[in-house]
Amino acid sequence: MDDKRILLDYGSGGKASQRLISELFMHHFDNPMLTQMDDAAFLNIQGPLSMSTDTFTVDPIFFPGGNIGSLAVHGTVNDVAMLGAKPLYLSCAYIIEEGLEFSVLEEIVISMAKAAKEAGVAIVTGDTKVVPKGTVDKIFINTTGVGQMIVEDYPSGSKARPGDAVIISGTMGDHGLTILAQREGLTFDTPVESDCASLNGLTQRLIEEVGDIHVLRDPTRGGLATTLNEIAGQSGVGIDVEEDAIPVNDGVRSGCSFLGMDPLYLANEGKLICILPGDKADKALELLRSEPLGTGAVCIGTVTEDNAGKVILVTPLGGRRMLNMLEGEQLPRIC
Amino acid sequence: MDDKRILLDYGSGGKASQRLISELFMHHFDNPMLTQMDDAAFLNIQGPLSMSTDTFTVDPIFFPGGNIGSLAVHGTVNDVAMLGAKPLYLSCAYIIEEGLEFSVLEEIVISMAKAAKEAGVAIVTGDTKVVPKGTVDKIFINTTGVGQMIVEDYPSGSKARPGDAVIISGTMGDHGLTILAQREGLTFDTPVESDCASLNGLTQRLIEEVGDIHVLRDPTRGGLATTLNEIAGQSGVGIDVEEDAIPVNDGVRSGCSFLGMDPLYLANEGKLICILPGDKADKALELLRSEPLGTGAVCIGTVTEDNAGKVILVTPLGGRRMLNMLEGEQLPRIC
Numbered sequence: 001m002d003d004k005r006i007l008l009d010y011g012s013g014g015k016a017s018q019r020l021i022s023e024l025f026m027h028h029f030d031n032p033m034l035t036q037m038d039d040a041a042f043l044n045i046q047g048p049l050s051m052s053t054d055t056f057t058v059d060p061i062f063f064p065g066g067n068i069g070s071l072a073v074h075g076t077v078n079d080v081a082m083l084g085a086k087p088l089y090l091s092c093a094y095i096i097e098e099g100l101e102f103s104v105l106e107e108i109v110i111s112m113a114k115a116a117k118e119a120g121v122a123i124v125t126g127d128t129k130v131v132p133k134g135t136v137d138k139i140f141i142n143t144t145g146v147g148q149m150i151v152e153d154y155p156s157g158s159k160a161r162p163g164d165a166v167i168i169s170g171t172m173g174d175h176g177l178t179i180l181a182q183r184e185g186l187t188f189d190t191p192v193e194s195d196c197a198s199l200n201g202l203t204q205r206l207i208e209e210v211g212d213i214h215v216l217r218d219p220t221r222g223g224l225a226t227t228l229n230e231i232a233g234q235s236g237v238g239i240d241v242e243e244d245a246i247p248v249n250d251g252v253r254s255g256c257s258f259l260g261m262d263p264l265y266l267a268n269e270g271k272l273i274c275i276l277p278g279d280k281a282d283k284a285l286e287l288l289r290s291e292p293l294g295t296g297a298v299c300i301g302t303v304t305e306d307n308a309g310k311v312i313l314v315t316p317l318g319g320r321r322m323l324n325m326l327e328g329e330q331l332p333r334i335c
Numbered sequence: 336m337d338d339k340r341i342l343l344d345y346g347s348g349g350k351a352s353q354r355l356i357s358e359l360f361m362h363h364f365d366n367p368m369l370t371q372m373d374d375a376a377f378l379n380i381q382g383p384l385s386m387s388t389d390t391f392t393v394d395p396i397f398f399p400g401g402n403i404g405s406l407a408v409h410g411t412v413n414d415v416a417m418l419g420a421k422p423l424y425l426s427c428a429y430i431i432e433e434g435l436e437f438s439v440l441e442e443i444v445i446s447m448a449k450a451a452k453e454a455g456v457a458i459v460t461g462d463t464k465v466v467p468k469g470t471v472d473k474i475f476i477n478t479t480g481v482g483q484m485i486v487e488d489y490p491s492g493s494k495a496r497p498g499d500a501v502i503i504s505g506t507m508g509d510h511g512l513t514i515l516a517q518r519e520g521l522t523f524d525t526p527v528e529s530d531c532a533s534l535n536g537l538t539q540r541l542i543e544e545v546g547d548i549h550v551l552r553d554p555t556r557g558g559l560a561t562t563l564n565e566i567a568g569q570s571g572v573g574i575d576v577e578e579d580a581i582p583v584n585d586g587v588r589s590g591c592s593f594l595g596m597d598p599l600y601l602a603n604e605g606k607l608i609c610i611l612p613g614d615k616a617d618k619a620l621e622l623l624r625s626e627p628l629g630t631g632a633v634c635i636g637t638v639t640e641d642n643a644g645k646v647i648l649v650t651p652l653g654g655r656r657m658l659n660m661l662e663g664e665q666l667p668r669i670c
Contacts, residue, residue, distance in 0.1 A: 013556025013602075014661030018565075037569060038491050039414040039552060040387035042484070047382055052375035053426035053479055054462045057470075079374040091388035091479050095430075098667075127389045127477075132667055135392075137470035142462075144388055144426050144479035149377070156373050217374060221348025230353075234372060267348075326349030332467055 006100045011130030024106060025126060028113040033089070033124035041124040043089055045148055050085030052076055053144040059333040061108070061138055063182050065175075065194030066269075068141055069108035073115035074198045074269060075220070075335060076143040081200035082216040082272070084154035084207055085147030090116065093127040093142040100138055108139065119198035121145065147200075151207050159214040160235035164303040165281035167274045169202065169288050170195070170296030171247045172224050176266025177255045179334050186258075190251035197270030197293055205291070206274060210284045215275035220335060222326040223265040227273060228311045229325035238307030241323065244316045245300040265326050267334045275303060341435045346465030359441060360461060363448040368424070368459035376459040378424055380483060385420030387411055388479040394668040396443070396473055398517045400510075400529030401604075403476055404443035408450035409533045409604060410555070410670060411478040416535035417551040417607070419489035419542055420482030425451065428462040428477040435473055443474065454533035456480065482535075486542050494549040495570035499638040500616035502609045504537065504623050505530070505631030506582045507559050511601025512590045514669050521593075525586035532605030532628055540626070541609060545619045550610035555670060557661040558600040562608060563646045564660040573642030576658065579651045580635040600661050602669045610638060 009016035026035060033041040054075050061068040073090065080087040092112065096105065116123050174195040181192055199218065206213055215235075219227040224246070232239050248256075248263045256263050270293060274284055281299050288294030301314075311323040344351035361370060368376040389410050396403040408425065415422040427447065431440065451458050509530040516527060534553065541548055550570075554562040559581070567574050583591075583598045591598050605628060609619055616634050623629030636649075646658040 008667045009663040011667065012661055012663060014561050014663065016663065017556075018660075036491065036493070037565075038418055038493075040385040040418040040420070040480075040482075042418060042489065043382065043384040043386055045382040045384055047378065047380040049378040049380055049481075050375040051378055051424065051426060051481065052460055053428045053477070055428040055430055055464050055477060057430060057464050057466050059470075083373055083375040083377060085375070089386065091386060093388045093390040093477050093479075095390055095392060095475060125387055129390050129392050130667070131392050131472070134469075135394075135472035135668075136475070137466070140430060140471070140475075142388070142390060142428050142477040142479075144428075144477075146384070146386065146481060147375075154377060156371065158371070158373075221352075226349050230372075325353075326347055328344040328347060328349065328351060332343045332346065332465070333470075 004102055006096050006102060006105060006130055008098050008130050011128050020128060024109055028109050029123040031122040033122060045088060048149045050080045050083040050147045050149060052079035054079060055140060055142040056335055057140045057333050058179060058335050060182050063194055064178055066196040067108055067111050068139060069111040070115040071196050071269060071335060072141040072143045073112050073119060074196045076145040077119045077121055077198040077200055078218045080145040080147040081203040082218060084151040085149045086204060087121050087145050087147035087200050089124045089146050090121050091125045091144045092123050095136050095140045096130045097136045097138050098130055098133045119200055150204065155213045155216040157215055157217060157231045157234040160231050160237050160275045160303045161214060162237060162303050162305040163278050164214055164275045165278045165299050166239060166301040167281060167284055167297060167299050169272045169294045171249045172268060173248060173252045173263030173266035175269040176331060176334055177252045180331060181255055188251045188255050192251040192255060195268060195270035199272050199293060202272060202288060202291055202294055205287055206284060209287055210280055212280060213274060213276050217273045219271060219273055220267050220269060223267060225264040225323045226326045232311050233309050236308050238304040239301060239311045240304055241301035241311060241313050243313050245298055247296050247298060339437055341431050341437060341440060341465055343433050343465050346463050355463060359444055363444050364458040366457040368457060380423060383484045385415045385418040385482045385484060387414035389414060390475060390477040391670055392475045392668050393514060393670050395517050398529055399513055401531040402443055402446050403474060404446040405450040406531050406604060406670060407476040407478045408447050408454060409531045411480040412454045412456060412533040412535055413553045415480040415482040416538040417553060419486040420484045421539060422456050422480050422482035422535050424459045424481050425456050426460045426479045427458050430471050430475045431465045432471045432473050433465055433468045454535055490548045490551040492550055492552060492566045492569040495566050495572050495610045495638045496549060497572060497638050497640040498613050499549055499610045500613045500634050501574060501636040502616060502619055502632060502634050504607045504629045506584045507603060508583055508587045508598030508601035510604040511666060511669055512587045515666060516590055523586045523590050527586040527590060530603055530605035534607050534628060537607060537623060537626055537629055540622055541619060544622055545615055547615060548609060548611050552608045554606060554608055555602050555604060558602060560599040560658045561661045567646050568644050571643050573639040574636060574646045575639055576636035576646060576648050578648050580633055582631050582633060
C-alpha cells in the first residue's frame, strides 16, 4: 500500500480491493469474525437485539475532539446502547472519493479501531466503494451496529411519565459549535472541542445499578430541544425544563452568541438524556458524576401531565416559553 | 410531502425529517419495529447471526431490471443468505443530494418495500442524510442486514474440497453489461436486463433439502472469475472450469464482444455459485432448476487438489488457461 492516493481500483472487488482489505482494514480491525473474508460475518450472539444505522457525512472530516471515523463508531454505539443494549458488533461501509490521500483514510481507520476498542465493540464486516472524483465529497462512512439487550423493559422515547426527572450528562452544543467554528474558520478565546464519545459504559451502569430507566436518548441532530420534543410527542407528556440548569461551556456560549446560534439546537455526540422516576434522580446523578463522561450531569427538569407533546422552557425570571422542535436545517453535514 | 424536491431540511433531524420519515418511509416500510421511532430497533431474534453491509452507488440509478433501491435490498439479502442464514432485518441509510426530485426518492422507496416484502425481510431502522448539491451524486444507499443462521456447519469460501462440483444458478454478466450499456447509451438487438433478485429462497432450499453445501457465494463485483479466485485462495484448492459450460445470454455476449468486455468479469446481482460434494450435484441442479431464479443452473466445473489457489479455464478445444482475479477496476459504480 505504498500508493499515495486511493484509486478507483481499490473499490473494484478485485486484487487492489483485496490488498486494501488485508493491509489496512484487517490490520487495524483485526478480529476472528472479520478475518473469515466471506460476504457476511458469523456472529455468535444471542437475542433479542438492538440494531441501529447511521451515515456520517461530517464536514470537515477532522475536527478538534475527533474525526469522521471516531464519530462513526461513537454515534452508532450510542444509538444501539440507548435502547438498553450492550453494543457488540459494527459493520463499516466506506464511500471514498477517488484521489483521497491514503494517509487520510489510514488515520480515519486507526481512529475507528481505537474508538471501537475503547467501546468494547468489534468491526466485523465492511464494504468499500471508491467513486469517481466529484461524485462524493472526500469520504462518507456508514456504520450499523447490533447489541444484546440487557433489560427486558427497555428504555424508549415513549416511556416518559409525569413526575419523572429529566437528567442530562453534561454540557450542550459542544459538537455542533465545534464543527461550525471549524467550517467558518473561527477561533474563540475559550477553545471548543467536540464531545464525541461512546456512552455505552454510562448507559449500562444506569440500567444495571439504578434501574427503572424510562428513556435514554442522545441529543444529536437537532440538539436537546428537538430530542425533548420527540420524547414529549412519543410519550404524550409535557416536559418542563429549567433554562439556567442547562450547562453550556463558555466557548460554546460565546461562539453561539457571536454566530446567533442556540446551543439547545446544536448537536451533541457524547451526551445523553436520561428520564426516570423522580425518586431515583439522585442515585442516577451520583452514578453519572462518578464517571469521566458524566461529571457534568444535572437534573434539568421534570415530566408533566400538562402540555402534552410540548416542551416548556422555564426562564430564570420564572417566564415560560415553548421550546419548539427544530423547523428547518440549521447546519447540514454536522455528523 | 407536496414539495417537488428534497431539501436540506429533510435531513435535519427536525420537523421536516419527521415528516419525511412518517409520510414516506413509515408508509411504505410499515412494520412494528420501525414504527417505534427510537434511535435503534428492538429485534426479537435469536442468534447466532449472519451480518453483512453494502453501499450502493450504482449509476444510473434506474436501469432495465431494477433500480438502486431494489438492488440495495437484493444485494444485502444475498450476502446475508450466502453464509447459510435466513435474512430477517435490514437497516437502510440514504445519502441524498439536495435537490433530488421527491418522486425519484419515492419510486426508489416503493421498489425497496416491494423487494423487501418479496424476500421476506423487514426494514427496521434507518437514517437519512441530505447533503448540499455537488457533495454526492443524486443518491447513495447503504443497507445492512442480519439473518438467523439455519445451519451449524455453515457455507464459507474456505470450505471447497477436491472433488466438489461447482454449480452456478444461471447466465453470467447480465447486471454488469446492462449498467454499462445504459451508461454508454448503447442498445443491442437482443435487449439486456439486470438479473438483480433476492436469492434467499434458493439458498434456504439448497441448505435444507440438499445439505452439505460447502460454499455459497454471489459473484457480484469482479464477476465469476474474481469470486472463484477468492474461493480457490480461501480454500487452498484449484478450480477447473469448462468454458463452454458457462451460460451467457445472447445480448450480453454480443454487447461484450462489441465493447471488448469479458462476461466472466462482469457483476451479477441475482446469481449464486454453489460448491458441494460431486455426488450431490444432480440433486442441487434439479432443485435449482425447479425455481424461477435457477432455471439456467448448470455445473461448470470441479474443485481440484492441483493448482492450489488458481482457477483454470478449460477451453472447448481442451486448452487450459489461467483465469485470473480482476486486477484493476473494470467498471466503477456498477452496484
